[in-house]
Amino acid sequence: MRLRYFAWLRQRVGVAAEEIDPPPDVRDVAGLIAHLRARSPRHAEAFGELAVVKVAVNQTHVGFDHPVAPGDEVAFFPPVTGG
């Protein structure tokens, strides 16, 4: 599974992307976030305030209840501020 981070989430995690192989009990975005929080203190800090964390699976906006599977590209980022 390929993870991507943008804006301050990228800065807090410390990398723009990483490949992970989550355990089989990680079935949705919420489960993936719980798994990532335990990965490092930087991840725990980045995912500390979930009200300002948005997610896209395979480059489409989704909610935290969306399923994730091996091979997915999962991106985490703050609410968008373009335009």
Add this chain to the structure above:
Amino acid sequence: MVVRVQETDFDPGAEIAAATAGREDVGAVASFVGLVRGEGGGRRIRAMTLEHYPGMTEQELERIEAEARGRWPLQAVTIVHRYGRMVPGDRIVLVVTASAHRQAAFDACAFLMDWLKTKAPFWKLEETDDGAAEWVAAKAADDAAADRWAVTR
């Protein structure tokens, strides 16, 4: 339909001319150009860097464009959005809509900007005069502006 995400500047006049070139069914063209402001939250802004999600950005803009075409009779739509470092006065974004009549062009142009601001994966990092850099927070007003286009019928 033209959707482009680029680092370089664009020429609004040339984009408008290209959107309607050779057509006789367009009676109205509306356009919006967003610029970098030199002030934000009472502070002087020295520069702004726009980060984006290559790949998803283009897809999301195309989805928004398709939504607009489904709602209004549009002959042409152009969306150009820049990324990278810009200074106050620089152009950031262009939306051009062309239709037979003005109301569809005006409404589709406003809709595209409102949806773009809440859905297209761009993030602004502002540099202030004292050298600090801060990510711009999303505004509730932008969510409200996008929500007014919710389909209720």
